[in-house]
Amino acid sequence: MKKYIILFLTVFLTSCQVTETIHLNQDGTGKIETESLRDEHSYMQLAEENYSNEEKFEDTTYIFKDFITKYAETFSKLPASEKTVFQKYATVNVHIKRSSYEKEFRTKINQNFDKISAVPDLYKTQEYADDLEHNYALTAEEHYYSVSYAFDGSLFKRTGRITDPVELKKQQDKIDG
Secondary structure (H helix, E strand, O other): OOOEEEEEEEEEEEEEEEEEEEEEEEEOOOEEEEEEOOOOHHHHHHHHHHHHHHHOOEEEEEEEEHHHHHHHHHHOOOHHHHHHHHOOOOOOOEEEEEEEEOEEEEEEEEEEEOOHHHHOOOHHHHHHHHHHHHHHOOHHHHHEEEEEEEEOOOOEEEEEEEHHHHHHHHHHHHHOO
């Protein structure tokens, strides 16, 4: 069985490196993983004297369906359309490590899939978890972009779409500032 490995690496101006790795089998199954890593050297320059004052430690791992189970009362009251959105993330695994002591700020999100087109926009996972935990409206829907994937057996597509040009402009101005 052939196995395809697709790797995307993007470096943002906000001192963060994002790596997206997709292991895609010929039958269309596979695994996707995104990893965000804060570039400490760049962040240190941005934070200046506040950099040495940070005191944060978090090392958390969860599966999204655990949030659905834990907040079942909130989940049960959601409209069917929102439940469908959350169910797409049920098998997503998240590992967050934020340590100002070790100077490591990393988030890994991964999911096994039967079909790449069923993979949700993993960059919204943490916001959806927060929405469910705090009973918020779907704030991840306020993003200015969406990411989707497709594979027809020979051609792989990763599509990023701008969904809100006004919000995109706000984010660009924020980076410039």
